[in-house]
Structures are given as C-alpha cells and as structure tokens.
Amino acid sequence: MRSIPAEPDFSEAQSAEKVVWEKLRLDLPDEVVVAHSVQVRHGRAECEIDLLVFWPGVGLAAIEVKGGLISIAGGQWYQSGGAEGRRGIQSPVAQSQSSMHAFRTWMSEQIGSPISSRFAYMVCFPYTSVPQSWEMAGCPRSLVLDRDDLTSPVELIRTAIEREGSGTTPLAASFMERMLPKLGQLDSKVDLAYDAREVEDEQNHLTERQAILLAATRSLPRVRFIGGAGSGKTWLAVEKAKRLAKEGKRVGLFCYNKGLSQYLRNQVQGWRQATPVFTGEFHDYALTLGVRDGEGQEYFDDQLPRELLLLAGDLANADKLDAVVVDEAQDFAPLWWDALKTCLKDPASSEIYAFMDDQQDVYRRWKAHTLEEGTAPLADLVPIHVDDNLRNTRRIAETFKGFAGAHFRPRGVTGLPVRRVHCSTEDALDVAGDCVDALIEDGWANNQIALLTTQRRHPIHLEHFENGTIADYWREFHRDDAEFYGHVLGFKGLERSVIILCVNGFRDAERAAEQLYVGLSRARSLLVIVGDDAEIIAAGGRRLELALRTAEVWKPAS
Numbered sequence: 001m002r003s004i005p006a007e008p009d010f011s012e013a014q015s016a017e018k019v020v021w022e023k024l025r026l027d028l029p030d031e032v033v034v035a036h037s038v039q040v041r042h043g044r045a046e047c048e049i050d051l052l053v054f055w056p057g058v059g060l061a062a063i064e065v066k067g068g069l070i071s072i073a074g075g076q077w078y079q080s081g082g083a084e085g086r087r088g089i090q091s092p093v094a095q096s097q098s099s100m101h102a103f104r105t106w107m108s109e110q111i112g113s114p115i116s117s118r119f120a121y122m123v124c125f126p127y128t129s130v131p132q133s134w135e136m137a138g139c140p141r142s143l144v145l146d147r148d149d150l151t152s153p154v155e156l157i158r159t160a161i162e163r164e165g166s167g168t169t170p171l172a173a174s175f176m177e178r179m180l181p182k183l184g185q186l187d188s189k190v191d192l193a194y195d196a197r198e199v200e201d202e203q204n205h206l207t208e209r210q211a212i213l214l215a216a217t218r219s220l221p222r223v224r225f226i227g228g229a230g231s232g233k234t235w236l237a238v239e240k241a242k243r244l245a246k247e248g249k250r251v252g253l254f255c256y257n258k259g260l261s262q263y264l265r266n267q268v269q270g271w272r273q274a275t276p277v278f279t280g281e282f283h284d285y286a287l288t289l290g291v292r293d294g295e296g297q298e299y300f301d302d303q304l305p306r307e308l309l310l311l312a313g314d315l316a317n318a319d320k321l322d323a324v325v326v327d328e329a330q331d332f333a334p335l336w337w338d339a340l341k342t343c344l345k346d347p348a349s350s351e352i353y354a355f356m357d358d359q360q361d362v363y364r365r366w367k368a369h370t371l372e373e374g375t376a377p378l379a380d381l382v383p384i385h386v387d388d389n390l391r392n393t394r395r396i397a398e399t400f401k402g403f404a405g406a407h408f409r410p411r412g413v414t415g416l417p418v419r420r421v422h423c424s425t426e427d428a429l430d431v432a433g434d435c436v437d438a439l440i441e442d443g444w445a446n447n448q449i450a451l452l453t454t455q456r457r458h459p460i461h462l463e464h465f466e467n468g469t470i471a472d473y474w475r476e477f478h479r480d481d482a483e484f485y486g487h488v489l490g491f492k493g494l495e496r497s498v499i500i501l502c503v504n505g506f507r508d509a510e511r512a513a514e515q516l517y518v519g520l521s522r523a524r525s526l527l528v529i530v531g532d533d534a535e536i537i538a539a540g541g542r543r544l545e546l547a548l549r550t551a552e553v554w555k556p557a558s
Contacts (some may be wrong), residue, residue: 001028001029001030001032001033002030002031002033003021003025003034003035004033004034004035004036004184005036007414008021008036008037009413010036014037016065016066016068016127017050017065019126020063020065020124020145020150021051023150024053024153027154028055028154029055029154031055031056032053032054032055032056033054033176033180034051034052034053034054035049035052035183036050036051037049038052038103038183040099040102040106047098047099047102047103049064049096049099049100050063050064051124053157054171054176054179055157055158055161055171056170056171056172056173056176057170058118058161058170058171059117059118059120059161059162059165059167059170059171060115060120060161060165060171061119061120061121061160061161062096062099062100062103062119063096063122063123063124063145064092064093064095064096064099064121064123064124065124066079066092066123066124066128067079067127068081068128069081069127069128070092070128071128076088077090077092093121093123093136093139093143096121096123099121100119104119110179110182111178111179111182116167116168116169117170117171117172117175118162118165118166118167118168118170118171119165119167120160120161120164120165121143122145122157123144124144124145124146124150125144125145125146126145126146126147128146128147129148130144130146140164142156142159142160142163143164145157192444193443193448193497195525196448196497196498196524196526197497199412199413199415199524200497200524200525202412203390203391203392203412203524206232206390206411206412207391208235210231210232210235210386211236211239213225213236213384214239214240214243217382217384218243221349221351221352222352222353222381222382223352223354223381223383223384224329224353224354224355224356224382225354225355225384225385226356226357226358226385227355227357227385227386228357228359228386228404228405228408228521229357229360229391229392229517229518229521230389230390230392230412231386231387231388231390232386232390232391233328233355234260234263234264234327234328234355234493236386237253237325237326237327237353237355238264238267238268240353241253241268241276241325242271244322244323245273245274245275245276246274248274249322249351250277250320250321250322251276251277251321251325252276252277252278252279252285252321252323252324252340252343253268253279253280254278254279254281254282254285254324254325254326254327254332254340255280255328255493256281256282256328256331257281257493258470258471258490259477259490259494260328260492260493260494261280261281261284262474262475262477262478263478263493263494264279264280265279276325282332282336282340283300283304285343286304286307286308286339289308289311289312289315290311291304291307291308292307301335302335305335305336305339306335306339308339308340308343309338309339309342312339312343313342315343317345320343320344321344322344322350322351323344323350323351323352323353324340324341324343324344324350324351324352325353325355326353326354326355326356327355327493328355328356328357328360328492328493329354329355329356329378330356330358331492337377337378338377341377352378352381354378354381357404359404359405359517360492360514360517385407387407387408388409388411389404389408389410389412390411390412391412391495391524392412392521392523392524393412393415393524393525394410394411394412394413394415395415395416395417395418395527396412396415396418396520396521396523396524396525396526396527397410397412397521399418399520399529399544399548400516400517400544401543401547402541402542402547403513403516403517403520403544404517415526416525416526417550417551417552418526418527418528418529418548418551418552419526419528419529419551419552420529420548420551420552420553421435421528421529421530421531421553421554421555421556423530423531423532424532425505425531425532425535428502428503428530428531428532429453429456429502429504431502431530432451432453432502432504432530434556434557435451435500435528435530435556436449436451436483436500437556438556439498439500439526439528439556440483444498446483447480447482447483448496448497448498449483449496449497449498449500450485450486450491450496450498450499450500450522451483451484451500451502452486452487452491452499452500452501452519452522453486453487454487454501454503454504454505454512454515454516454519455504455505455506455507456504456505457487458486458502459485461485461486484496488501488515488519491519491522492518494522495522495523496522496523496524497524497525497526498523498525498527498528499519499522499526499528500528500530501516501520501522501527501529503516503532503535503536503539504531505535506535509539512538512539512540513539513540515539516536516544528554529548533548
C-alpha cells in the first residue's frame with residue numbers, strides 16, 4: 001500500500017484513524033493508494049475524507065472513521081468515550097456520502113474528466129460491534145466496518161466498492177495517477193540542508209518546553225535529572241545555571257569533555273545578565289584554585305581530586321560556590337564529587353543539580369558504585385526522570401532505543417531512514433571518508449556533518465592530538481564552518497545534523513555497547529553507520545540487529 005502523505009502525522013484526536021490506517025497499510029495490496037485527511041472545498045461545502053482508498057482495477061472508497069462507542073437512538077447518532085461522555089453527532093454515513101459526492105465533483109473539474117469509476121462511501125467504527133443483520137436507510141451493512149471486520153477488512157472494502165459503489169467501471173491505474181497529484185503536490189528543489197534545519201528547529205522548540213521540569217523542581221535543592229540521549233539534558237543544565245546565576249548565586253557549571261566544555265562556555269558568553277563564576281571542565285576548575293598541574297590517568301582520577309579536597313577546605317567562604325550544575329554527570333568519578341562538594345559553602349546542603357544518563361557510563365567510573373546503595377555521592381539527590389527523546393528524529397532514536405532504558409520514548413518527527421554502509425572493519429575509515437564526499441555532493445552542507453570513529457582516530461583528529469592543538473581543534477568545531485572528524489568518547493553531549501558513525505573496531509569490548517550508544521545518538525537528522533555487520537551486532541546486541549533491519553543500504557560513490 002502507498003500512503004499520502006507517506007508518513008501521516010496523526011493527532012491525538014485522530015488515534016482511531018491511525019489504528020485503521022495501520023491495519024490497511026498491512027493488508028492492502030501494494031498497488032493501492034490510501035490518502036489520509038483529504039480536505040475538499042467545493043462551493044460553500046467543506047468536507048474531509050478521513051481515509052480515501054484508490055484501488056486500481058476495483059474503484060474508490062471514502063471511509064469516515066469514528067472512534068469510541070457508536071450508537072443510534074430515535075434516528076440520532078451518538079458517540080461515547082473520553083472525557084465528554086455520550087454526545088450527539090452528525091450521521092457519519094451522511095458525512096461519508098456528502099464528502100464522496102463533493103470529492104467526485106471537485107476532482108472532475110480539476111482533471112477535466114468525469115469520474116465514472118466505481119466509488120463507495122463507507123463508515124468504520126473500530127471500537128464498536130455492529131450486528132451483521134443491522135441495516136438502515138441509505139446504509140446497508142456492507143458499507144460498515146466494525147471492530148471485528150478490521151481483523152480482515154480488505155475483501156470487505158473490495159465488495160463494498162464493487163456491489164455498492166456508484167459508477168460503472170473499475171478504476172484504471174492511469175486515471176488514478178492523474179488524480180493523485182491534485183491531492184497536494186508542489187514541485188520544488190530538494191534542499192537537504194534546509195530540510196534538516198526545519199526538523200531541528202522543531203526539536204529545539206520541543207526541548208525548550210522541558211523548562212517545565214525546572215519550574216516543577218525549583219524548590220528542590222538537590223536533584224539528579226536522569227534521561228536517555230536526546231532528552232535535552234544539556235539544554236536543561238545550561239538553563240538551570242542561568243536561573244541560579246540570575247538569583248545572584250555563585251554557580252559552577254561543570255562537565256568532563258573538552259568539546260562539551262567549549263560548548264557550555266559559548267552558551268554562557270552570550271548571556272547579558274549574571275553568569276556562572278566558572279564554566280568548563282572539572283579539572284580546569286581545580287587548577288584555577290591552585291591545584292598543581294599534572295598528567296596521566298592516576299593524576300586525573302586520584303591525585304587531582306585528593307589535592308582539591310585538601311585545598312578546598314582552606315578556601316574563604318566568599319570564594320566557595322552556592323550551587324553546582326554538572327552536565328554528563330555520569331562521567332564524574334565518585335572521588336571528583338567528594339572534592340566538588342567541598343567547594344560548596346555547605347557541602348551537606350548547598351544546591352547540586354546533576355544531569356546524567358546512567359546508560360552512558362563509557363568511562364566505567366561507577367562500576368563499583370550504585371546510587372541505590374545509599375553511599376554513592378549522588379544518593380541524596382532527588383531523582384527526576386526525563387524520558388522523552390526530543391533531539392533526534394524517530395528513526396534515529398529507534399536505532400539506539402535498546403540502549404536507553406525501558407522508559408525511553410522517541411517523540412520527534414519520523415525523519416530520513418538511517419543509512420547502512422557495509423564494509424570490513426579495516427576499510428571503514430576510508431569508506432566513511434567517501435560518505436562525507438557523497439553527502440556534500442547530495443546537497444548537505446559540510447558544517448552539518450561529523451564523522452566519528454570508535455577506535456583509531458581519523459588522521460585529521462590524530463594530527464591535532466599529536467601536535468597538542470586540541471584546544472584549537474574544538475574551537476574549529478564550534479565555529480561550525482566545516483565538517484568535523486572526531487571520536488565518539490570526545491563527542492558526548494554534542495550533536496550535528498549528520499553523523500557518520502565509523503565502526504573501525506573497539507579498544508575495549510566491555511565498553512563497546514556504550515560507545516555505540518553514544519555514536520548512534522549524536523545525529524539529529526541523518527545517521528549513517530559504516531562498518532562490519534558482525535562486529536556491530538556483537539557489540540550492540542539483538543535489539544540493535546533488529547533496528548538495523550529497517551535501515552536503508554547505501555553505497556556512496558567513491
């Protein structure tokens with residue numbers, strides 16, 4: 001079955017129509033076209049056909065769908081259900097009949113030919129049982145689909161068209177193709193970059209509505225906001241820091257990754273009113289307080305936080321913080337939290353707001369700690385769950401849904417299909433580079449694209465790393481004027497319109513699933529996955545395997 005539009009956007013009030021449409025989509029033959037919510041204005045008459053079926057070789061059917069429990073008493077139709085209870089409604093049979101006649105007249109004028117094809121008006125009550133013996137003037141039982149009929153509606157629709165439809169001939173496929181463009185078509189140049197911006201503007205709008213969570217929790221001094229990728233946690237963290245600063249509080253806005261810290265600083269620089277006293281990486285904050293500089297994992301994980309613990313105890317109260325806001329809080333080791341709390345004016349009661357995804361513990365810093373034990377540094381923070389995914393299209397979110405937890409809910413638009421590029425692990429980096437060129441050739445802007453690797457760095461990324469110019473590297477990313485080459489671990493909390501996830505191996509098999517989760521969730525409009533099926537599925541598991549079955553196989557021109 002073909003659908004117009006291809007992916008109908010059913011409102012909450014159209015849930016019954018969605019149920020019927022999905023059933024028809026599964027059962028009707030491929031050559032059939034079903035149009036949803038066809039608006040017809042002819043003269044003063046305004047009609048809407050809930051579902052309009054074009055069946056080549058058979059005919060047409062206008063179907064009026066009514067949810068709830070439908071009944072008739074004394075010639076009056078009633079609909080029961082929802083908050084409104086039982087209420088009188090216009091006859092759905094008369095609605096369907098009127099809309100059919102209006103459409104026939106209007107379309108005949110549009111194409112300059114009368115419609116002689118068989119055309120039936122029908123009604124569908126997906127939650128009502130109608131006896132087979134029922135009949136009323138103007139509506140034989142064969143024009144009604146009830147809840148039981150929906151188990152196998154195809155032959156019933158065909159029979160209704162052939163036996164009850166007005167008109168003399170079957171619908172010719174060529175005649176159908178003349179009508180379909182009149183349902184709504186505007187030829188315009190495809191602009192992928194613009195399309196993505198429109199999708200992402202809507203994502204931004206949805207994200208800003210999350211501010212209701214901050215209003216609802218404003219009286220709670222210690223909160224951990226827990227949510228999956230794309231739920232708007234970074235936006236919430238920045239907004240919370242802004243509100244606290246405007247109250248005159250000394251606020252620290254922290255994260256772990258360099259790329260995310262630059263993003264946070266860029267956001268804060270645009271504020272006209274009060275700003276946090278510190279914005280950036282936890283380790284840089286320690287250095288500003290006088291902790292000695294160093295290098296190596298032992299220094300960052302153990303020596304630096306222990307030195308900060310000692311030094312913070314001697315800080316003047318005026319130099320301490322009223323509130324701490326931490327984005328990607330799962331990246332902070334327990335000892336870092338202990339040190340950070342010491343920098344608060346009252347370590348036991350000053351405000352702490354942690355924004356975290358407990359499924360993205362890619363650094364495994366919480367492996368020996370659980371919040372449920374009651375002894376972890378964040379155990380005294382009130383948990384608030386942020387379940388809705390808003391920053392990815394639905395197709396992208398569905399690929400990583402299996403990693404994000406049972407309550408994860410994709411809320412975005414359907415979007416473009418995820419693309420799958422098959423190649424060996426050894427060839428993944430070169431093939432991913434071909435993808436960048438092909439996407440730019442297709443119309444994507446280069447600054448919309450990021451290529452992320454899972455093991456070895458891309459040569460451009462490696463050059464910055466070896467030359468010690470990582471700060472310049474991240475400044476280039478945030479200038480947003482070119483494609484970007486990075487690693488999934490460094491891209492946590494960041495996003496771009498298009499992500500090419502280059503699965504070129506995993507350094508640590510135990511962390512492979514978390515790395516995939518991060519990589520899959522960074523794209524807002526288009527996700528391209530490059531690599532070997534066996535390696536990806538071994539790391540991602542059965543749910544990722546099932547999700548990838550709906551991906552579009554793509555072969556970029558090299």
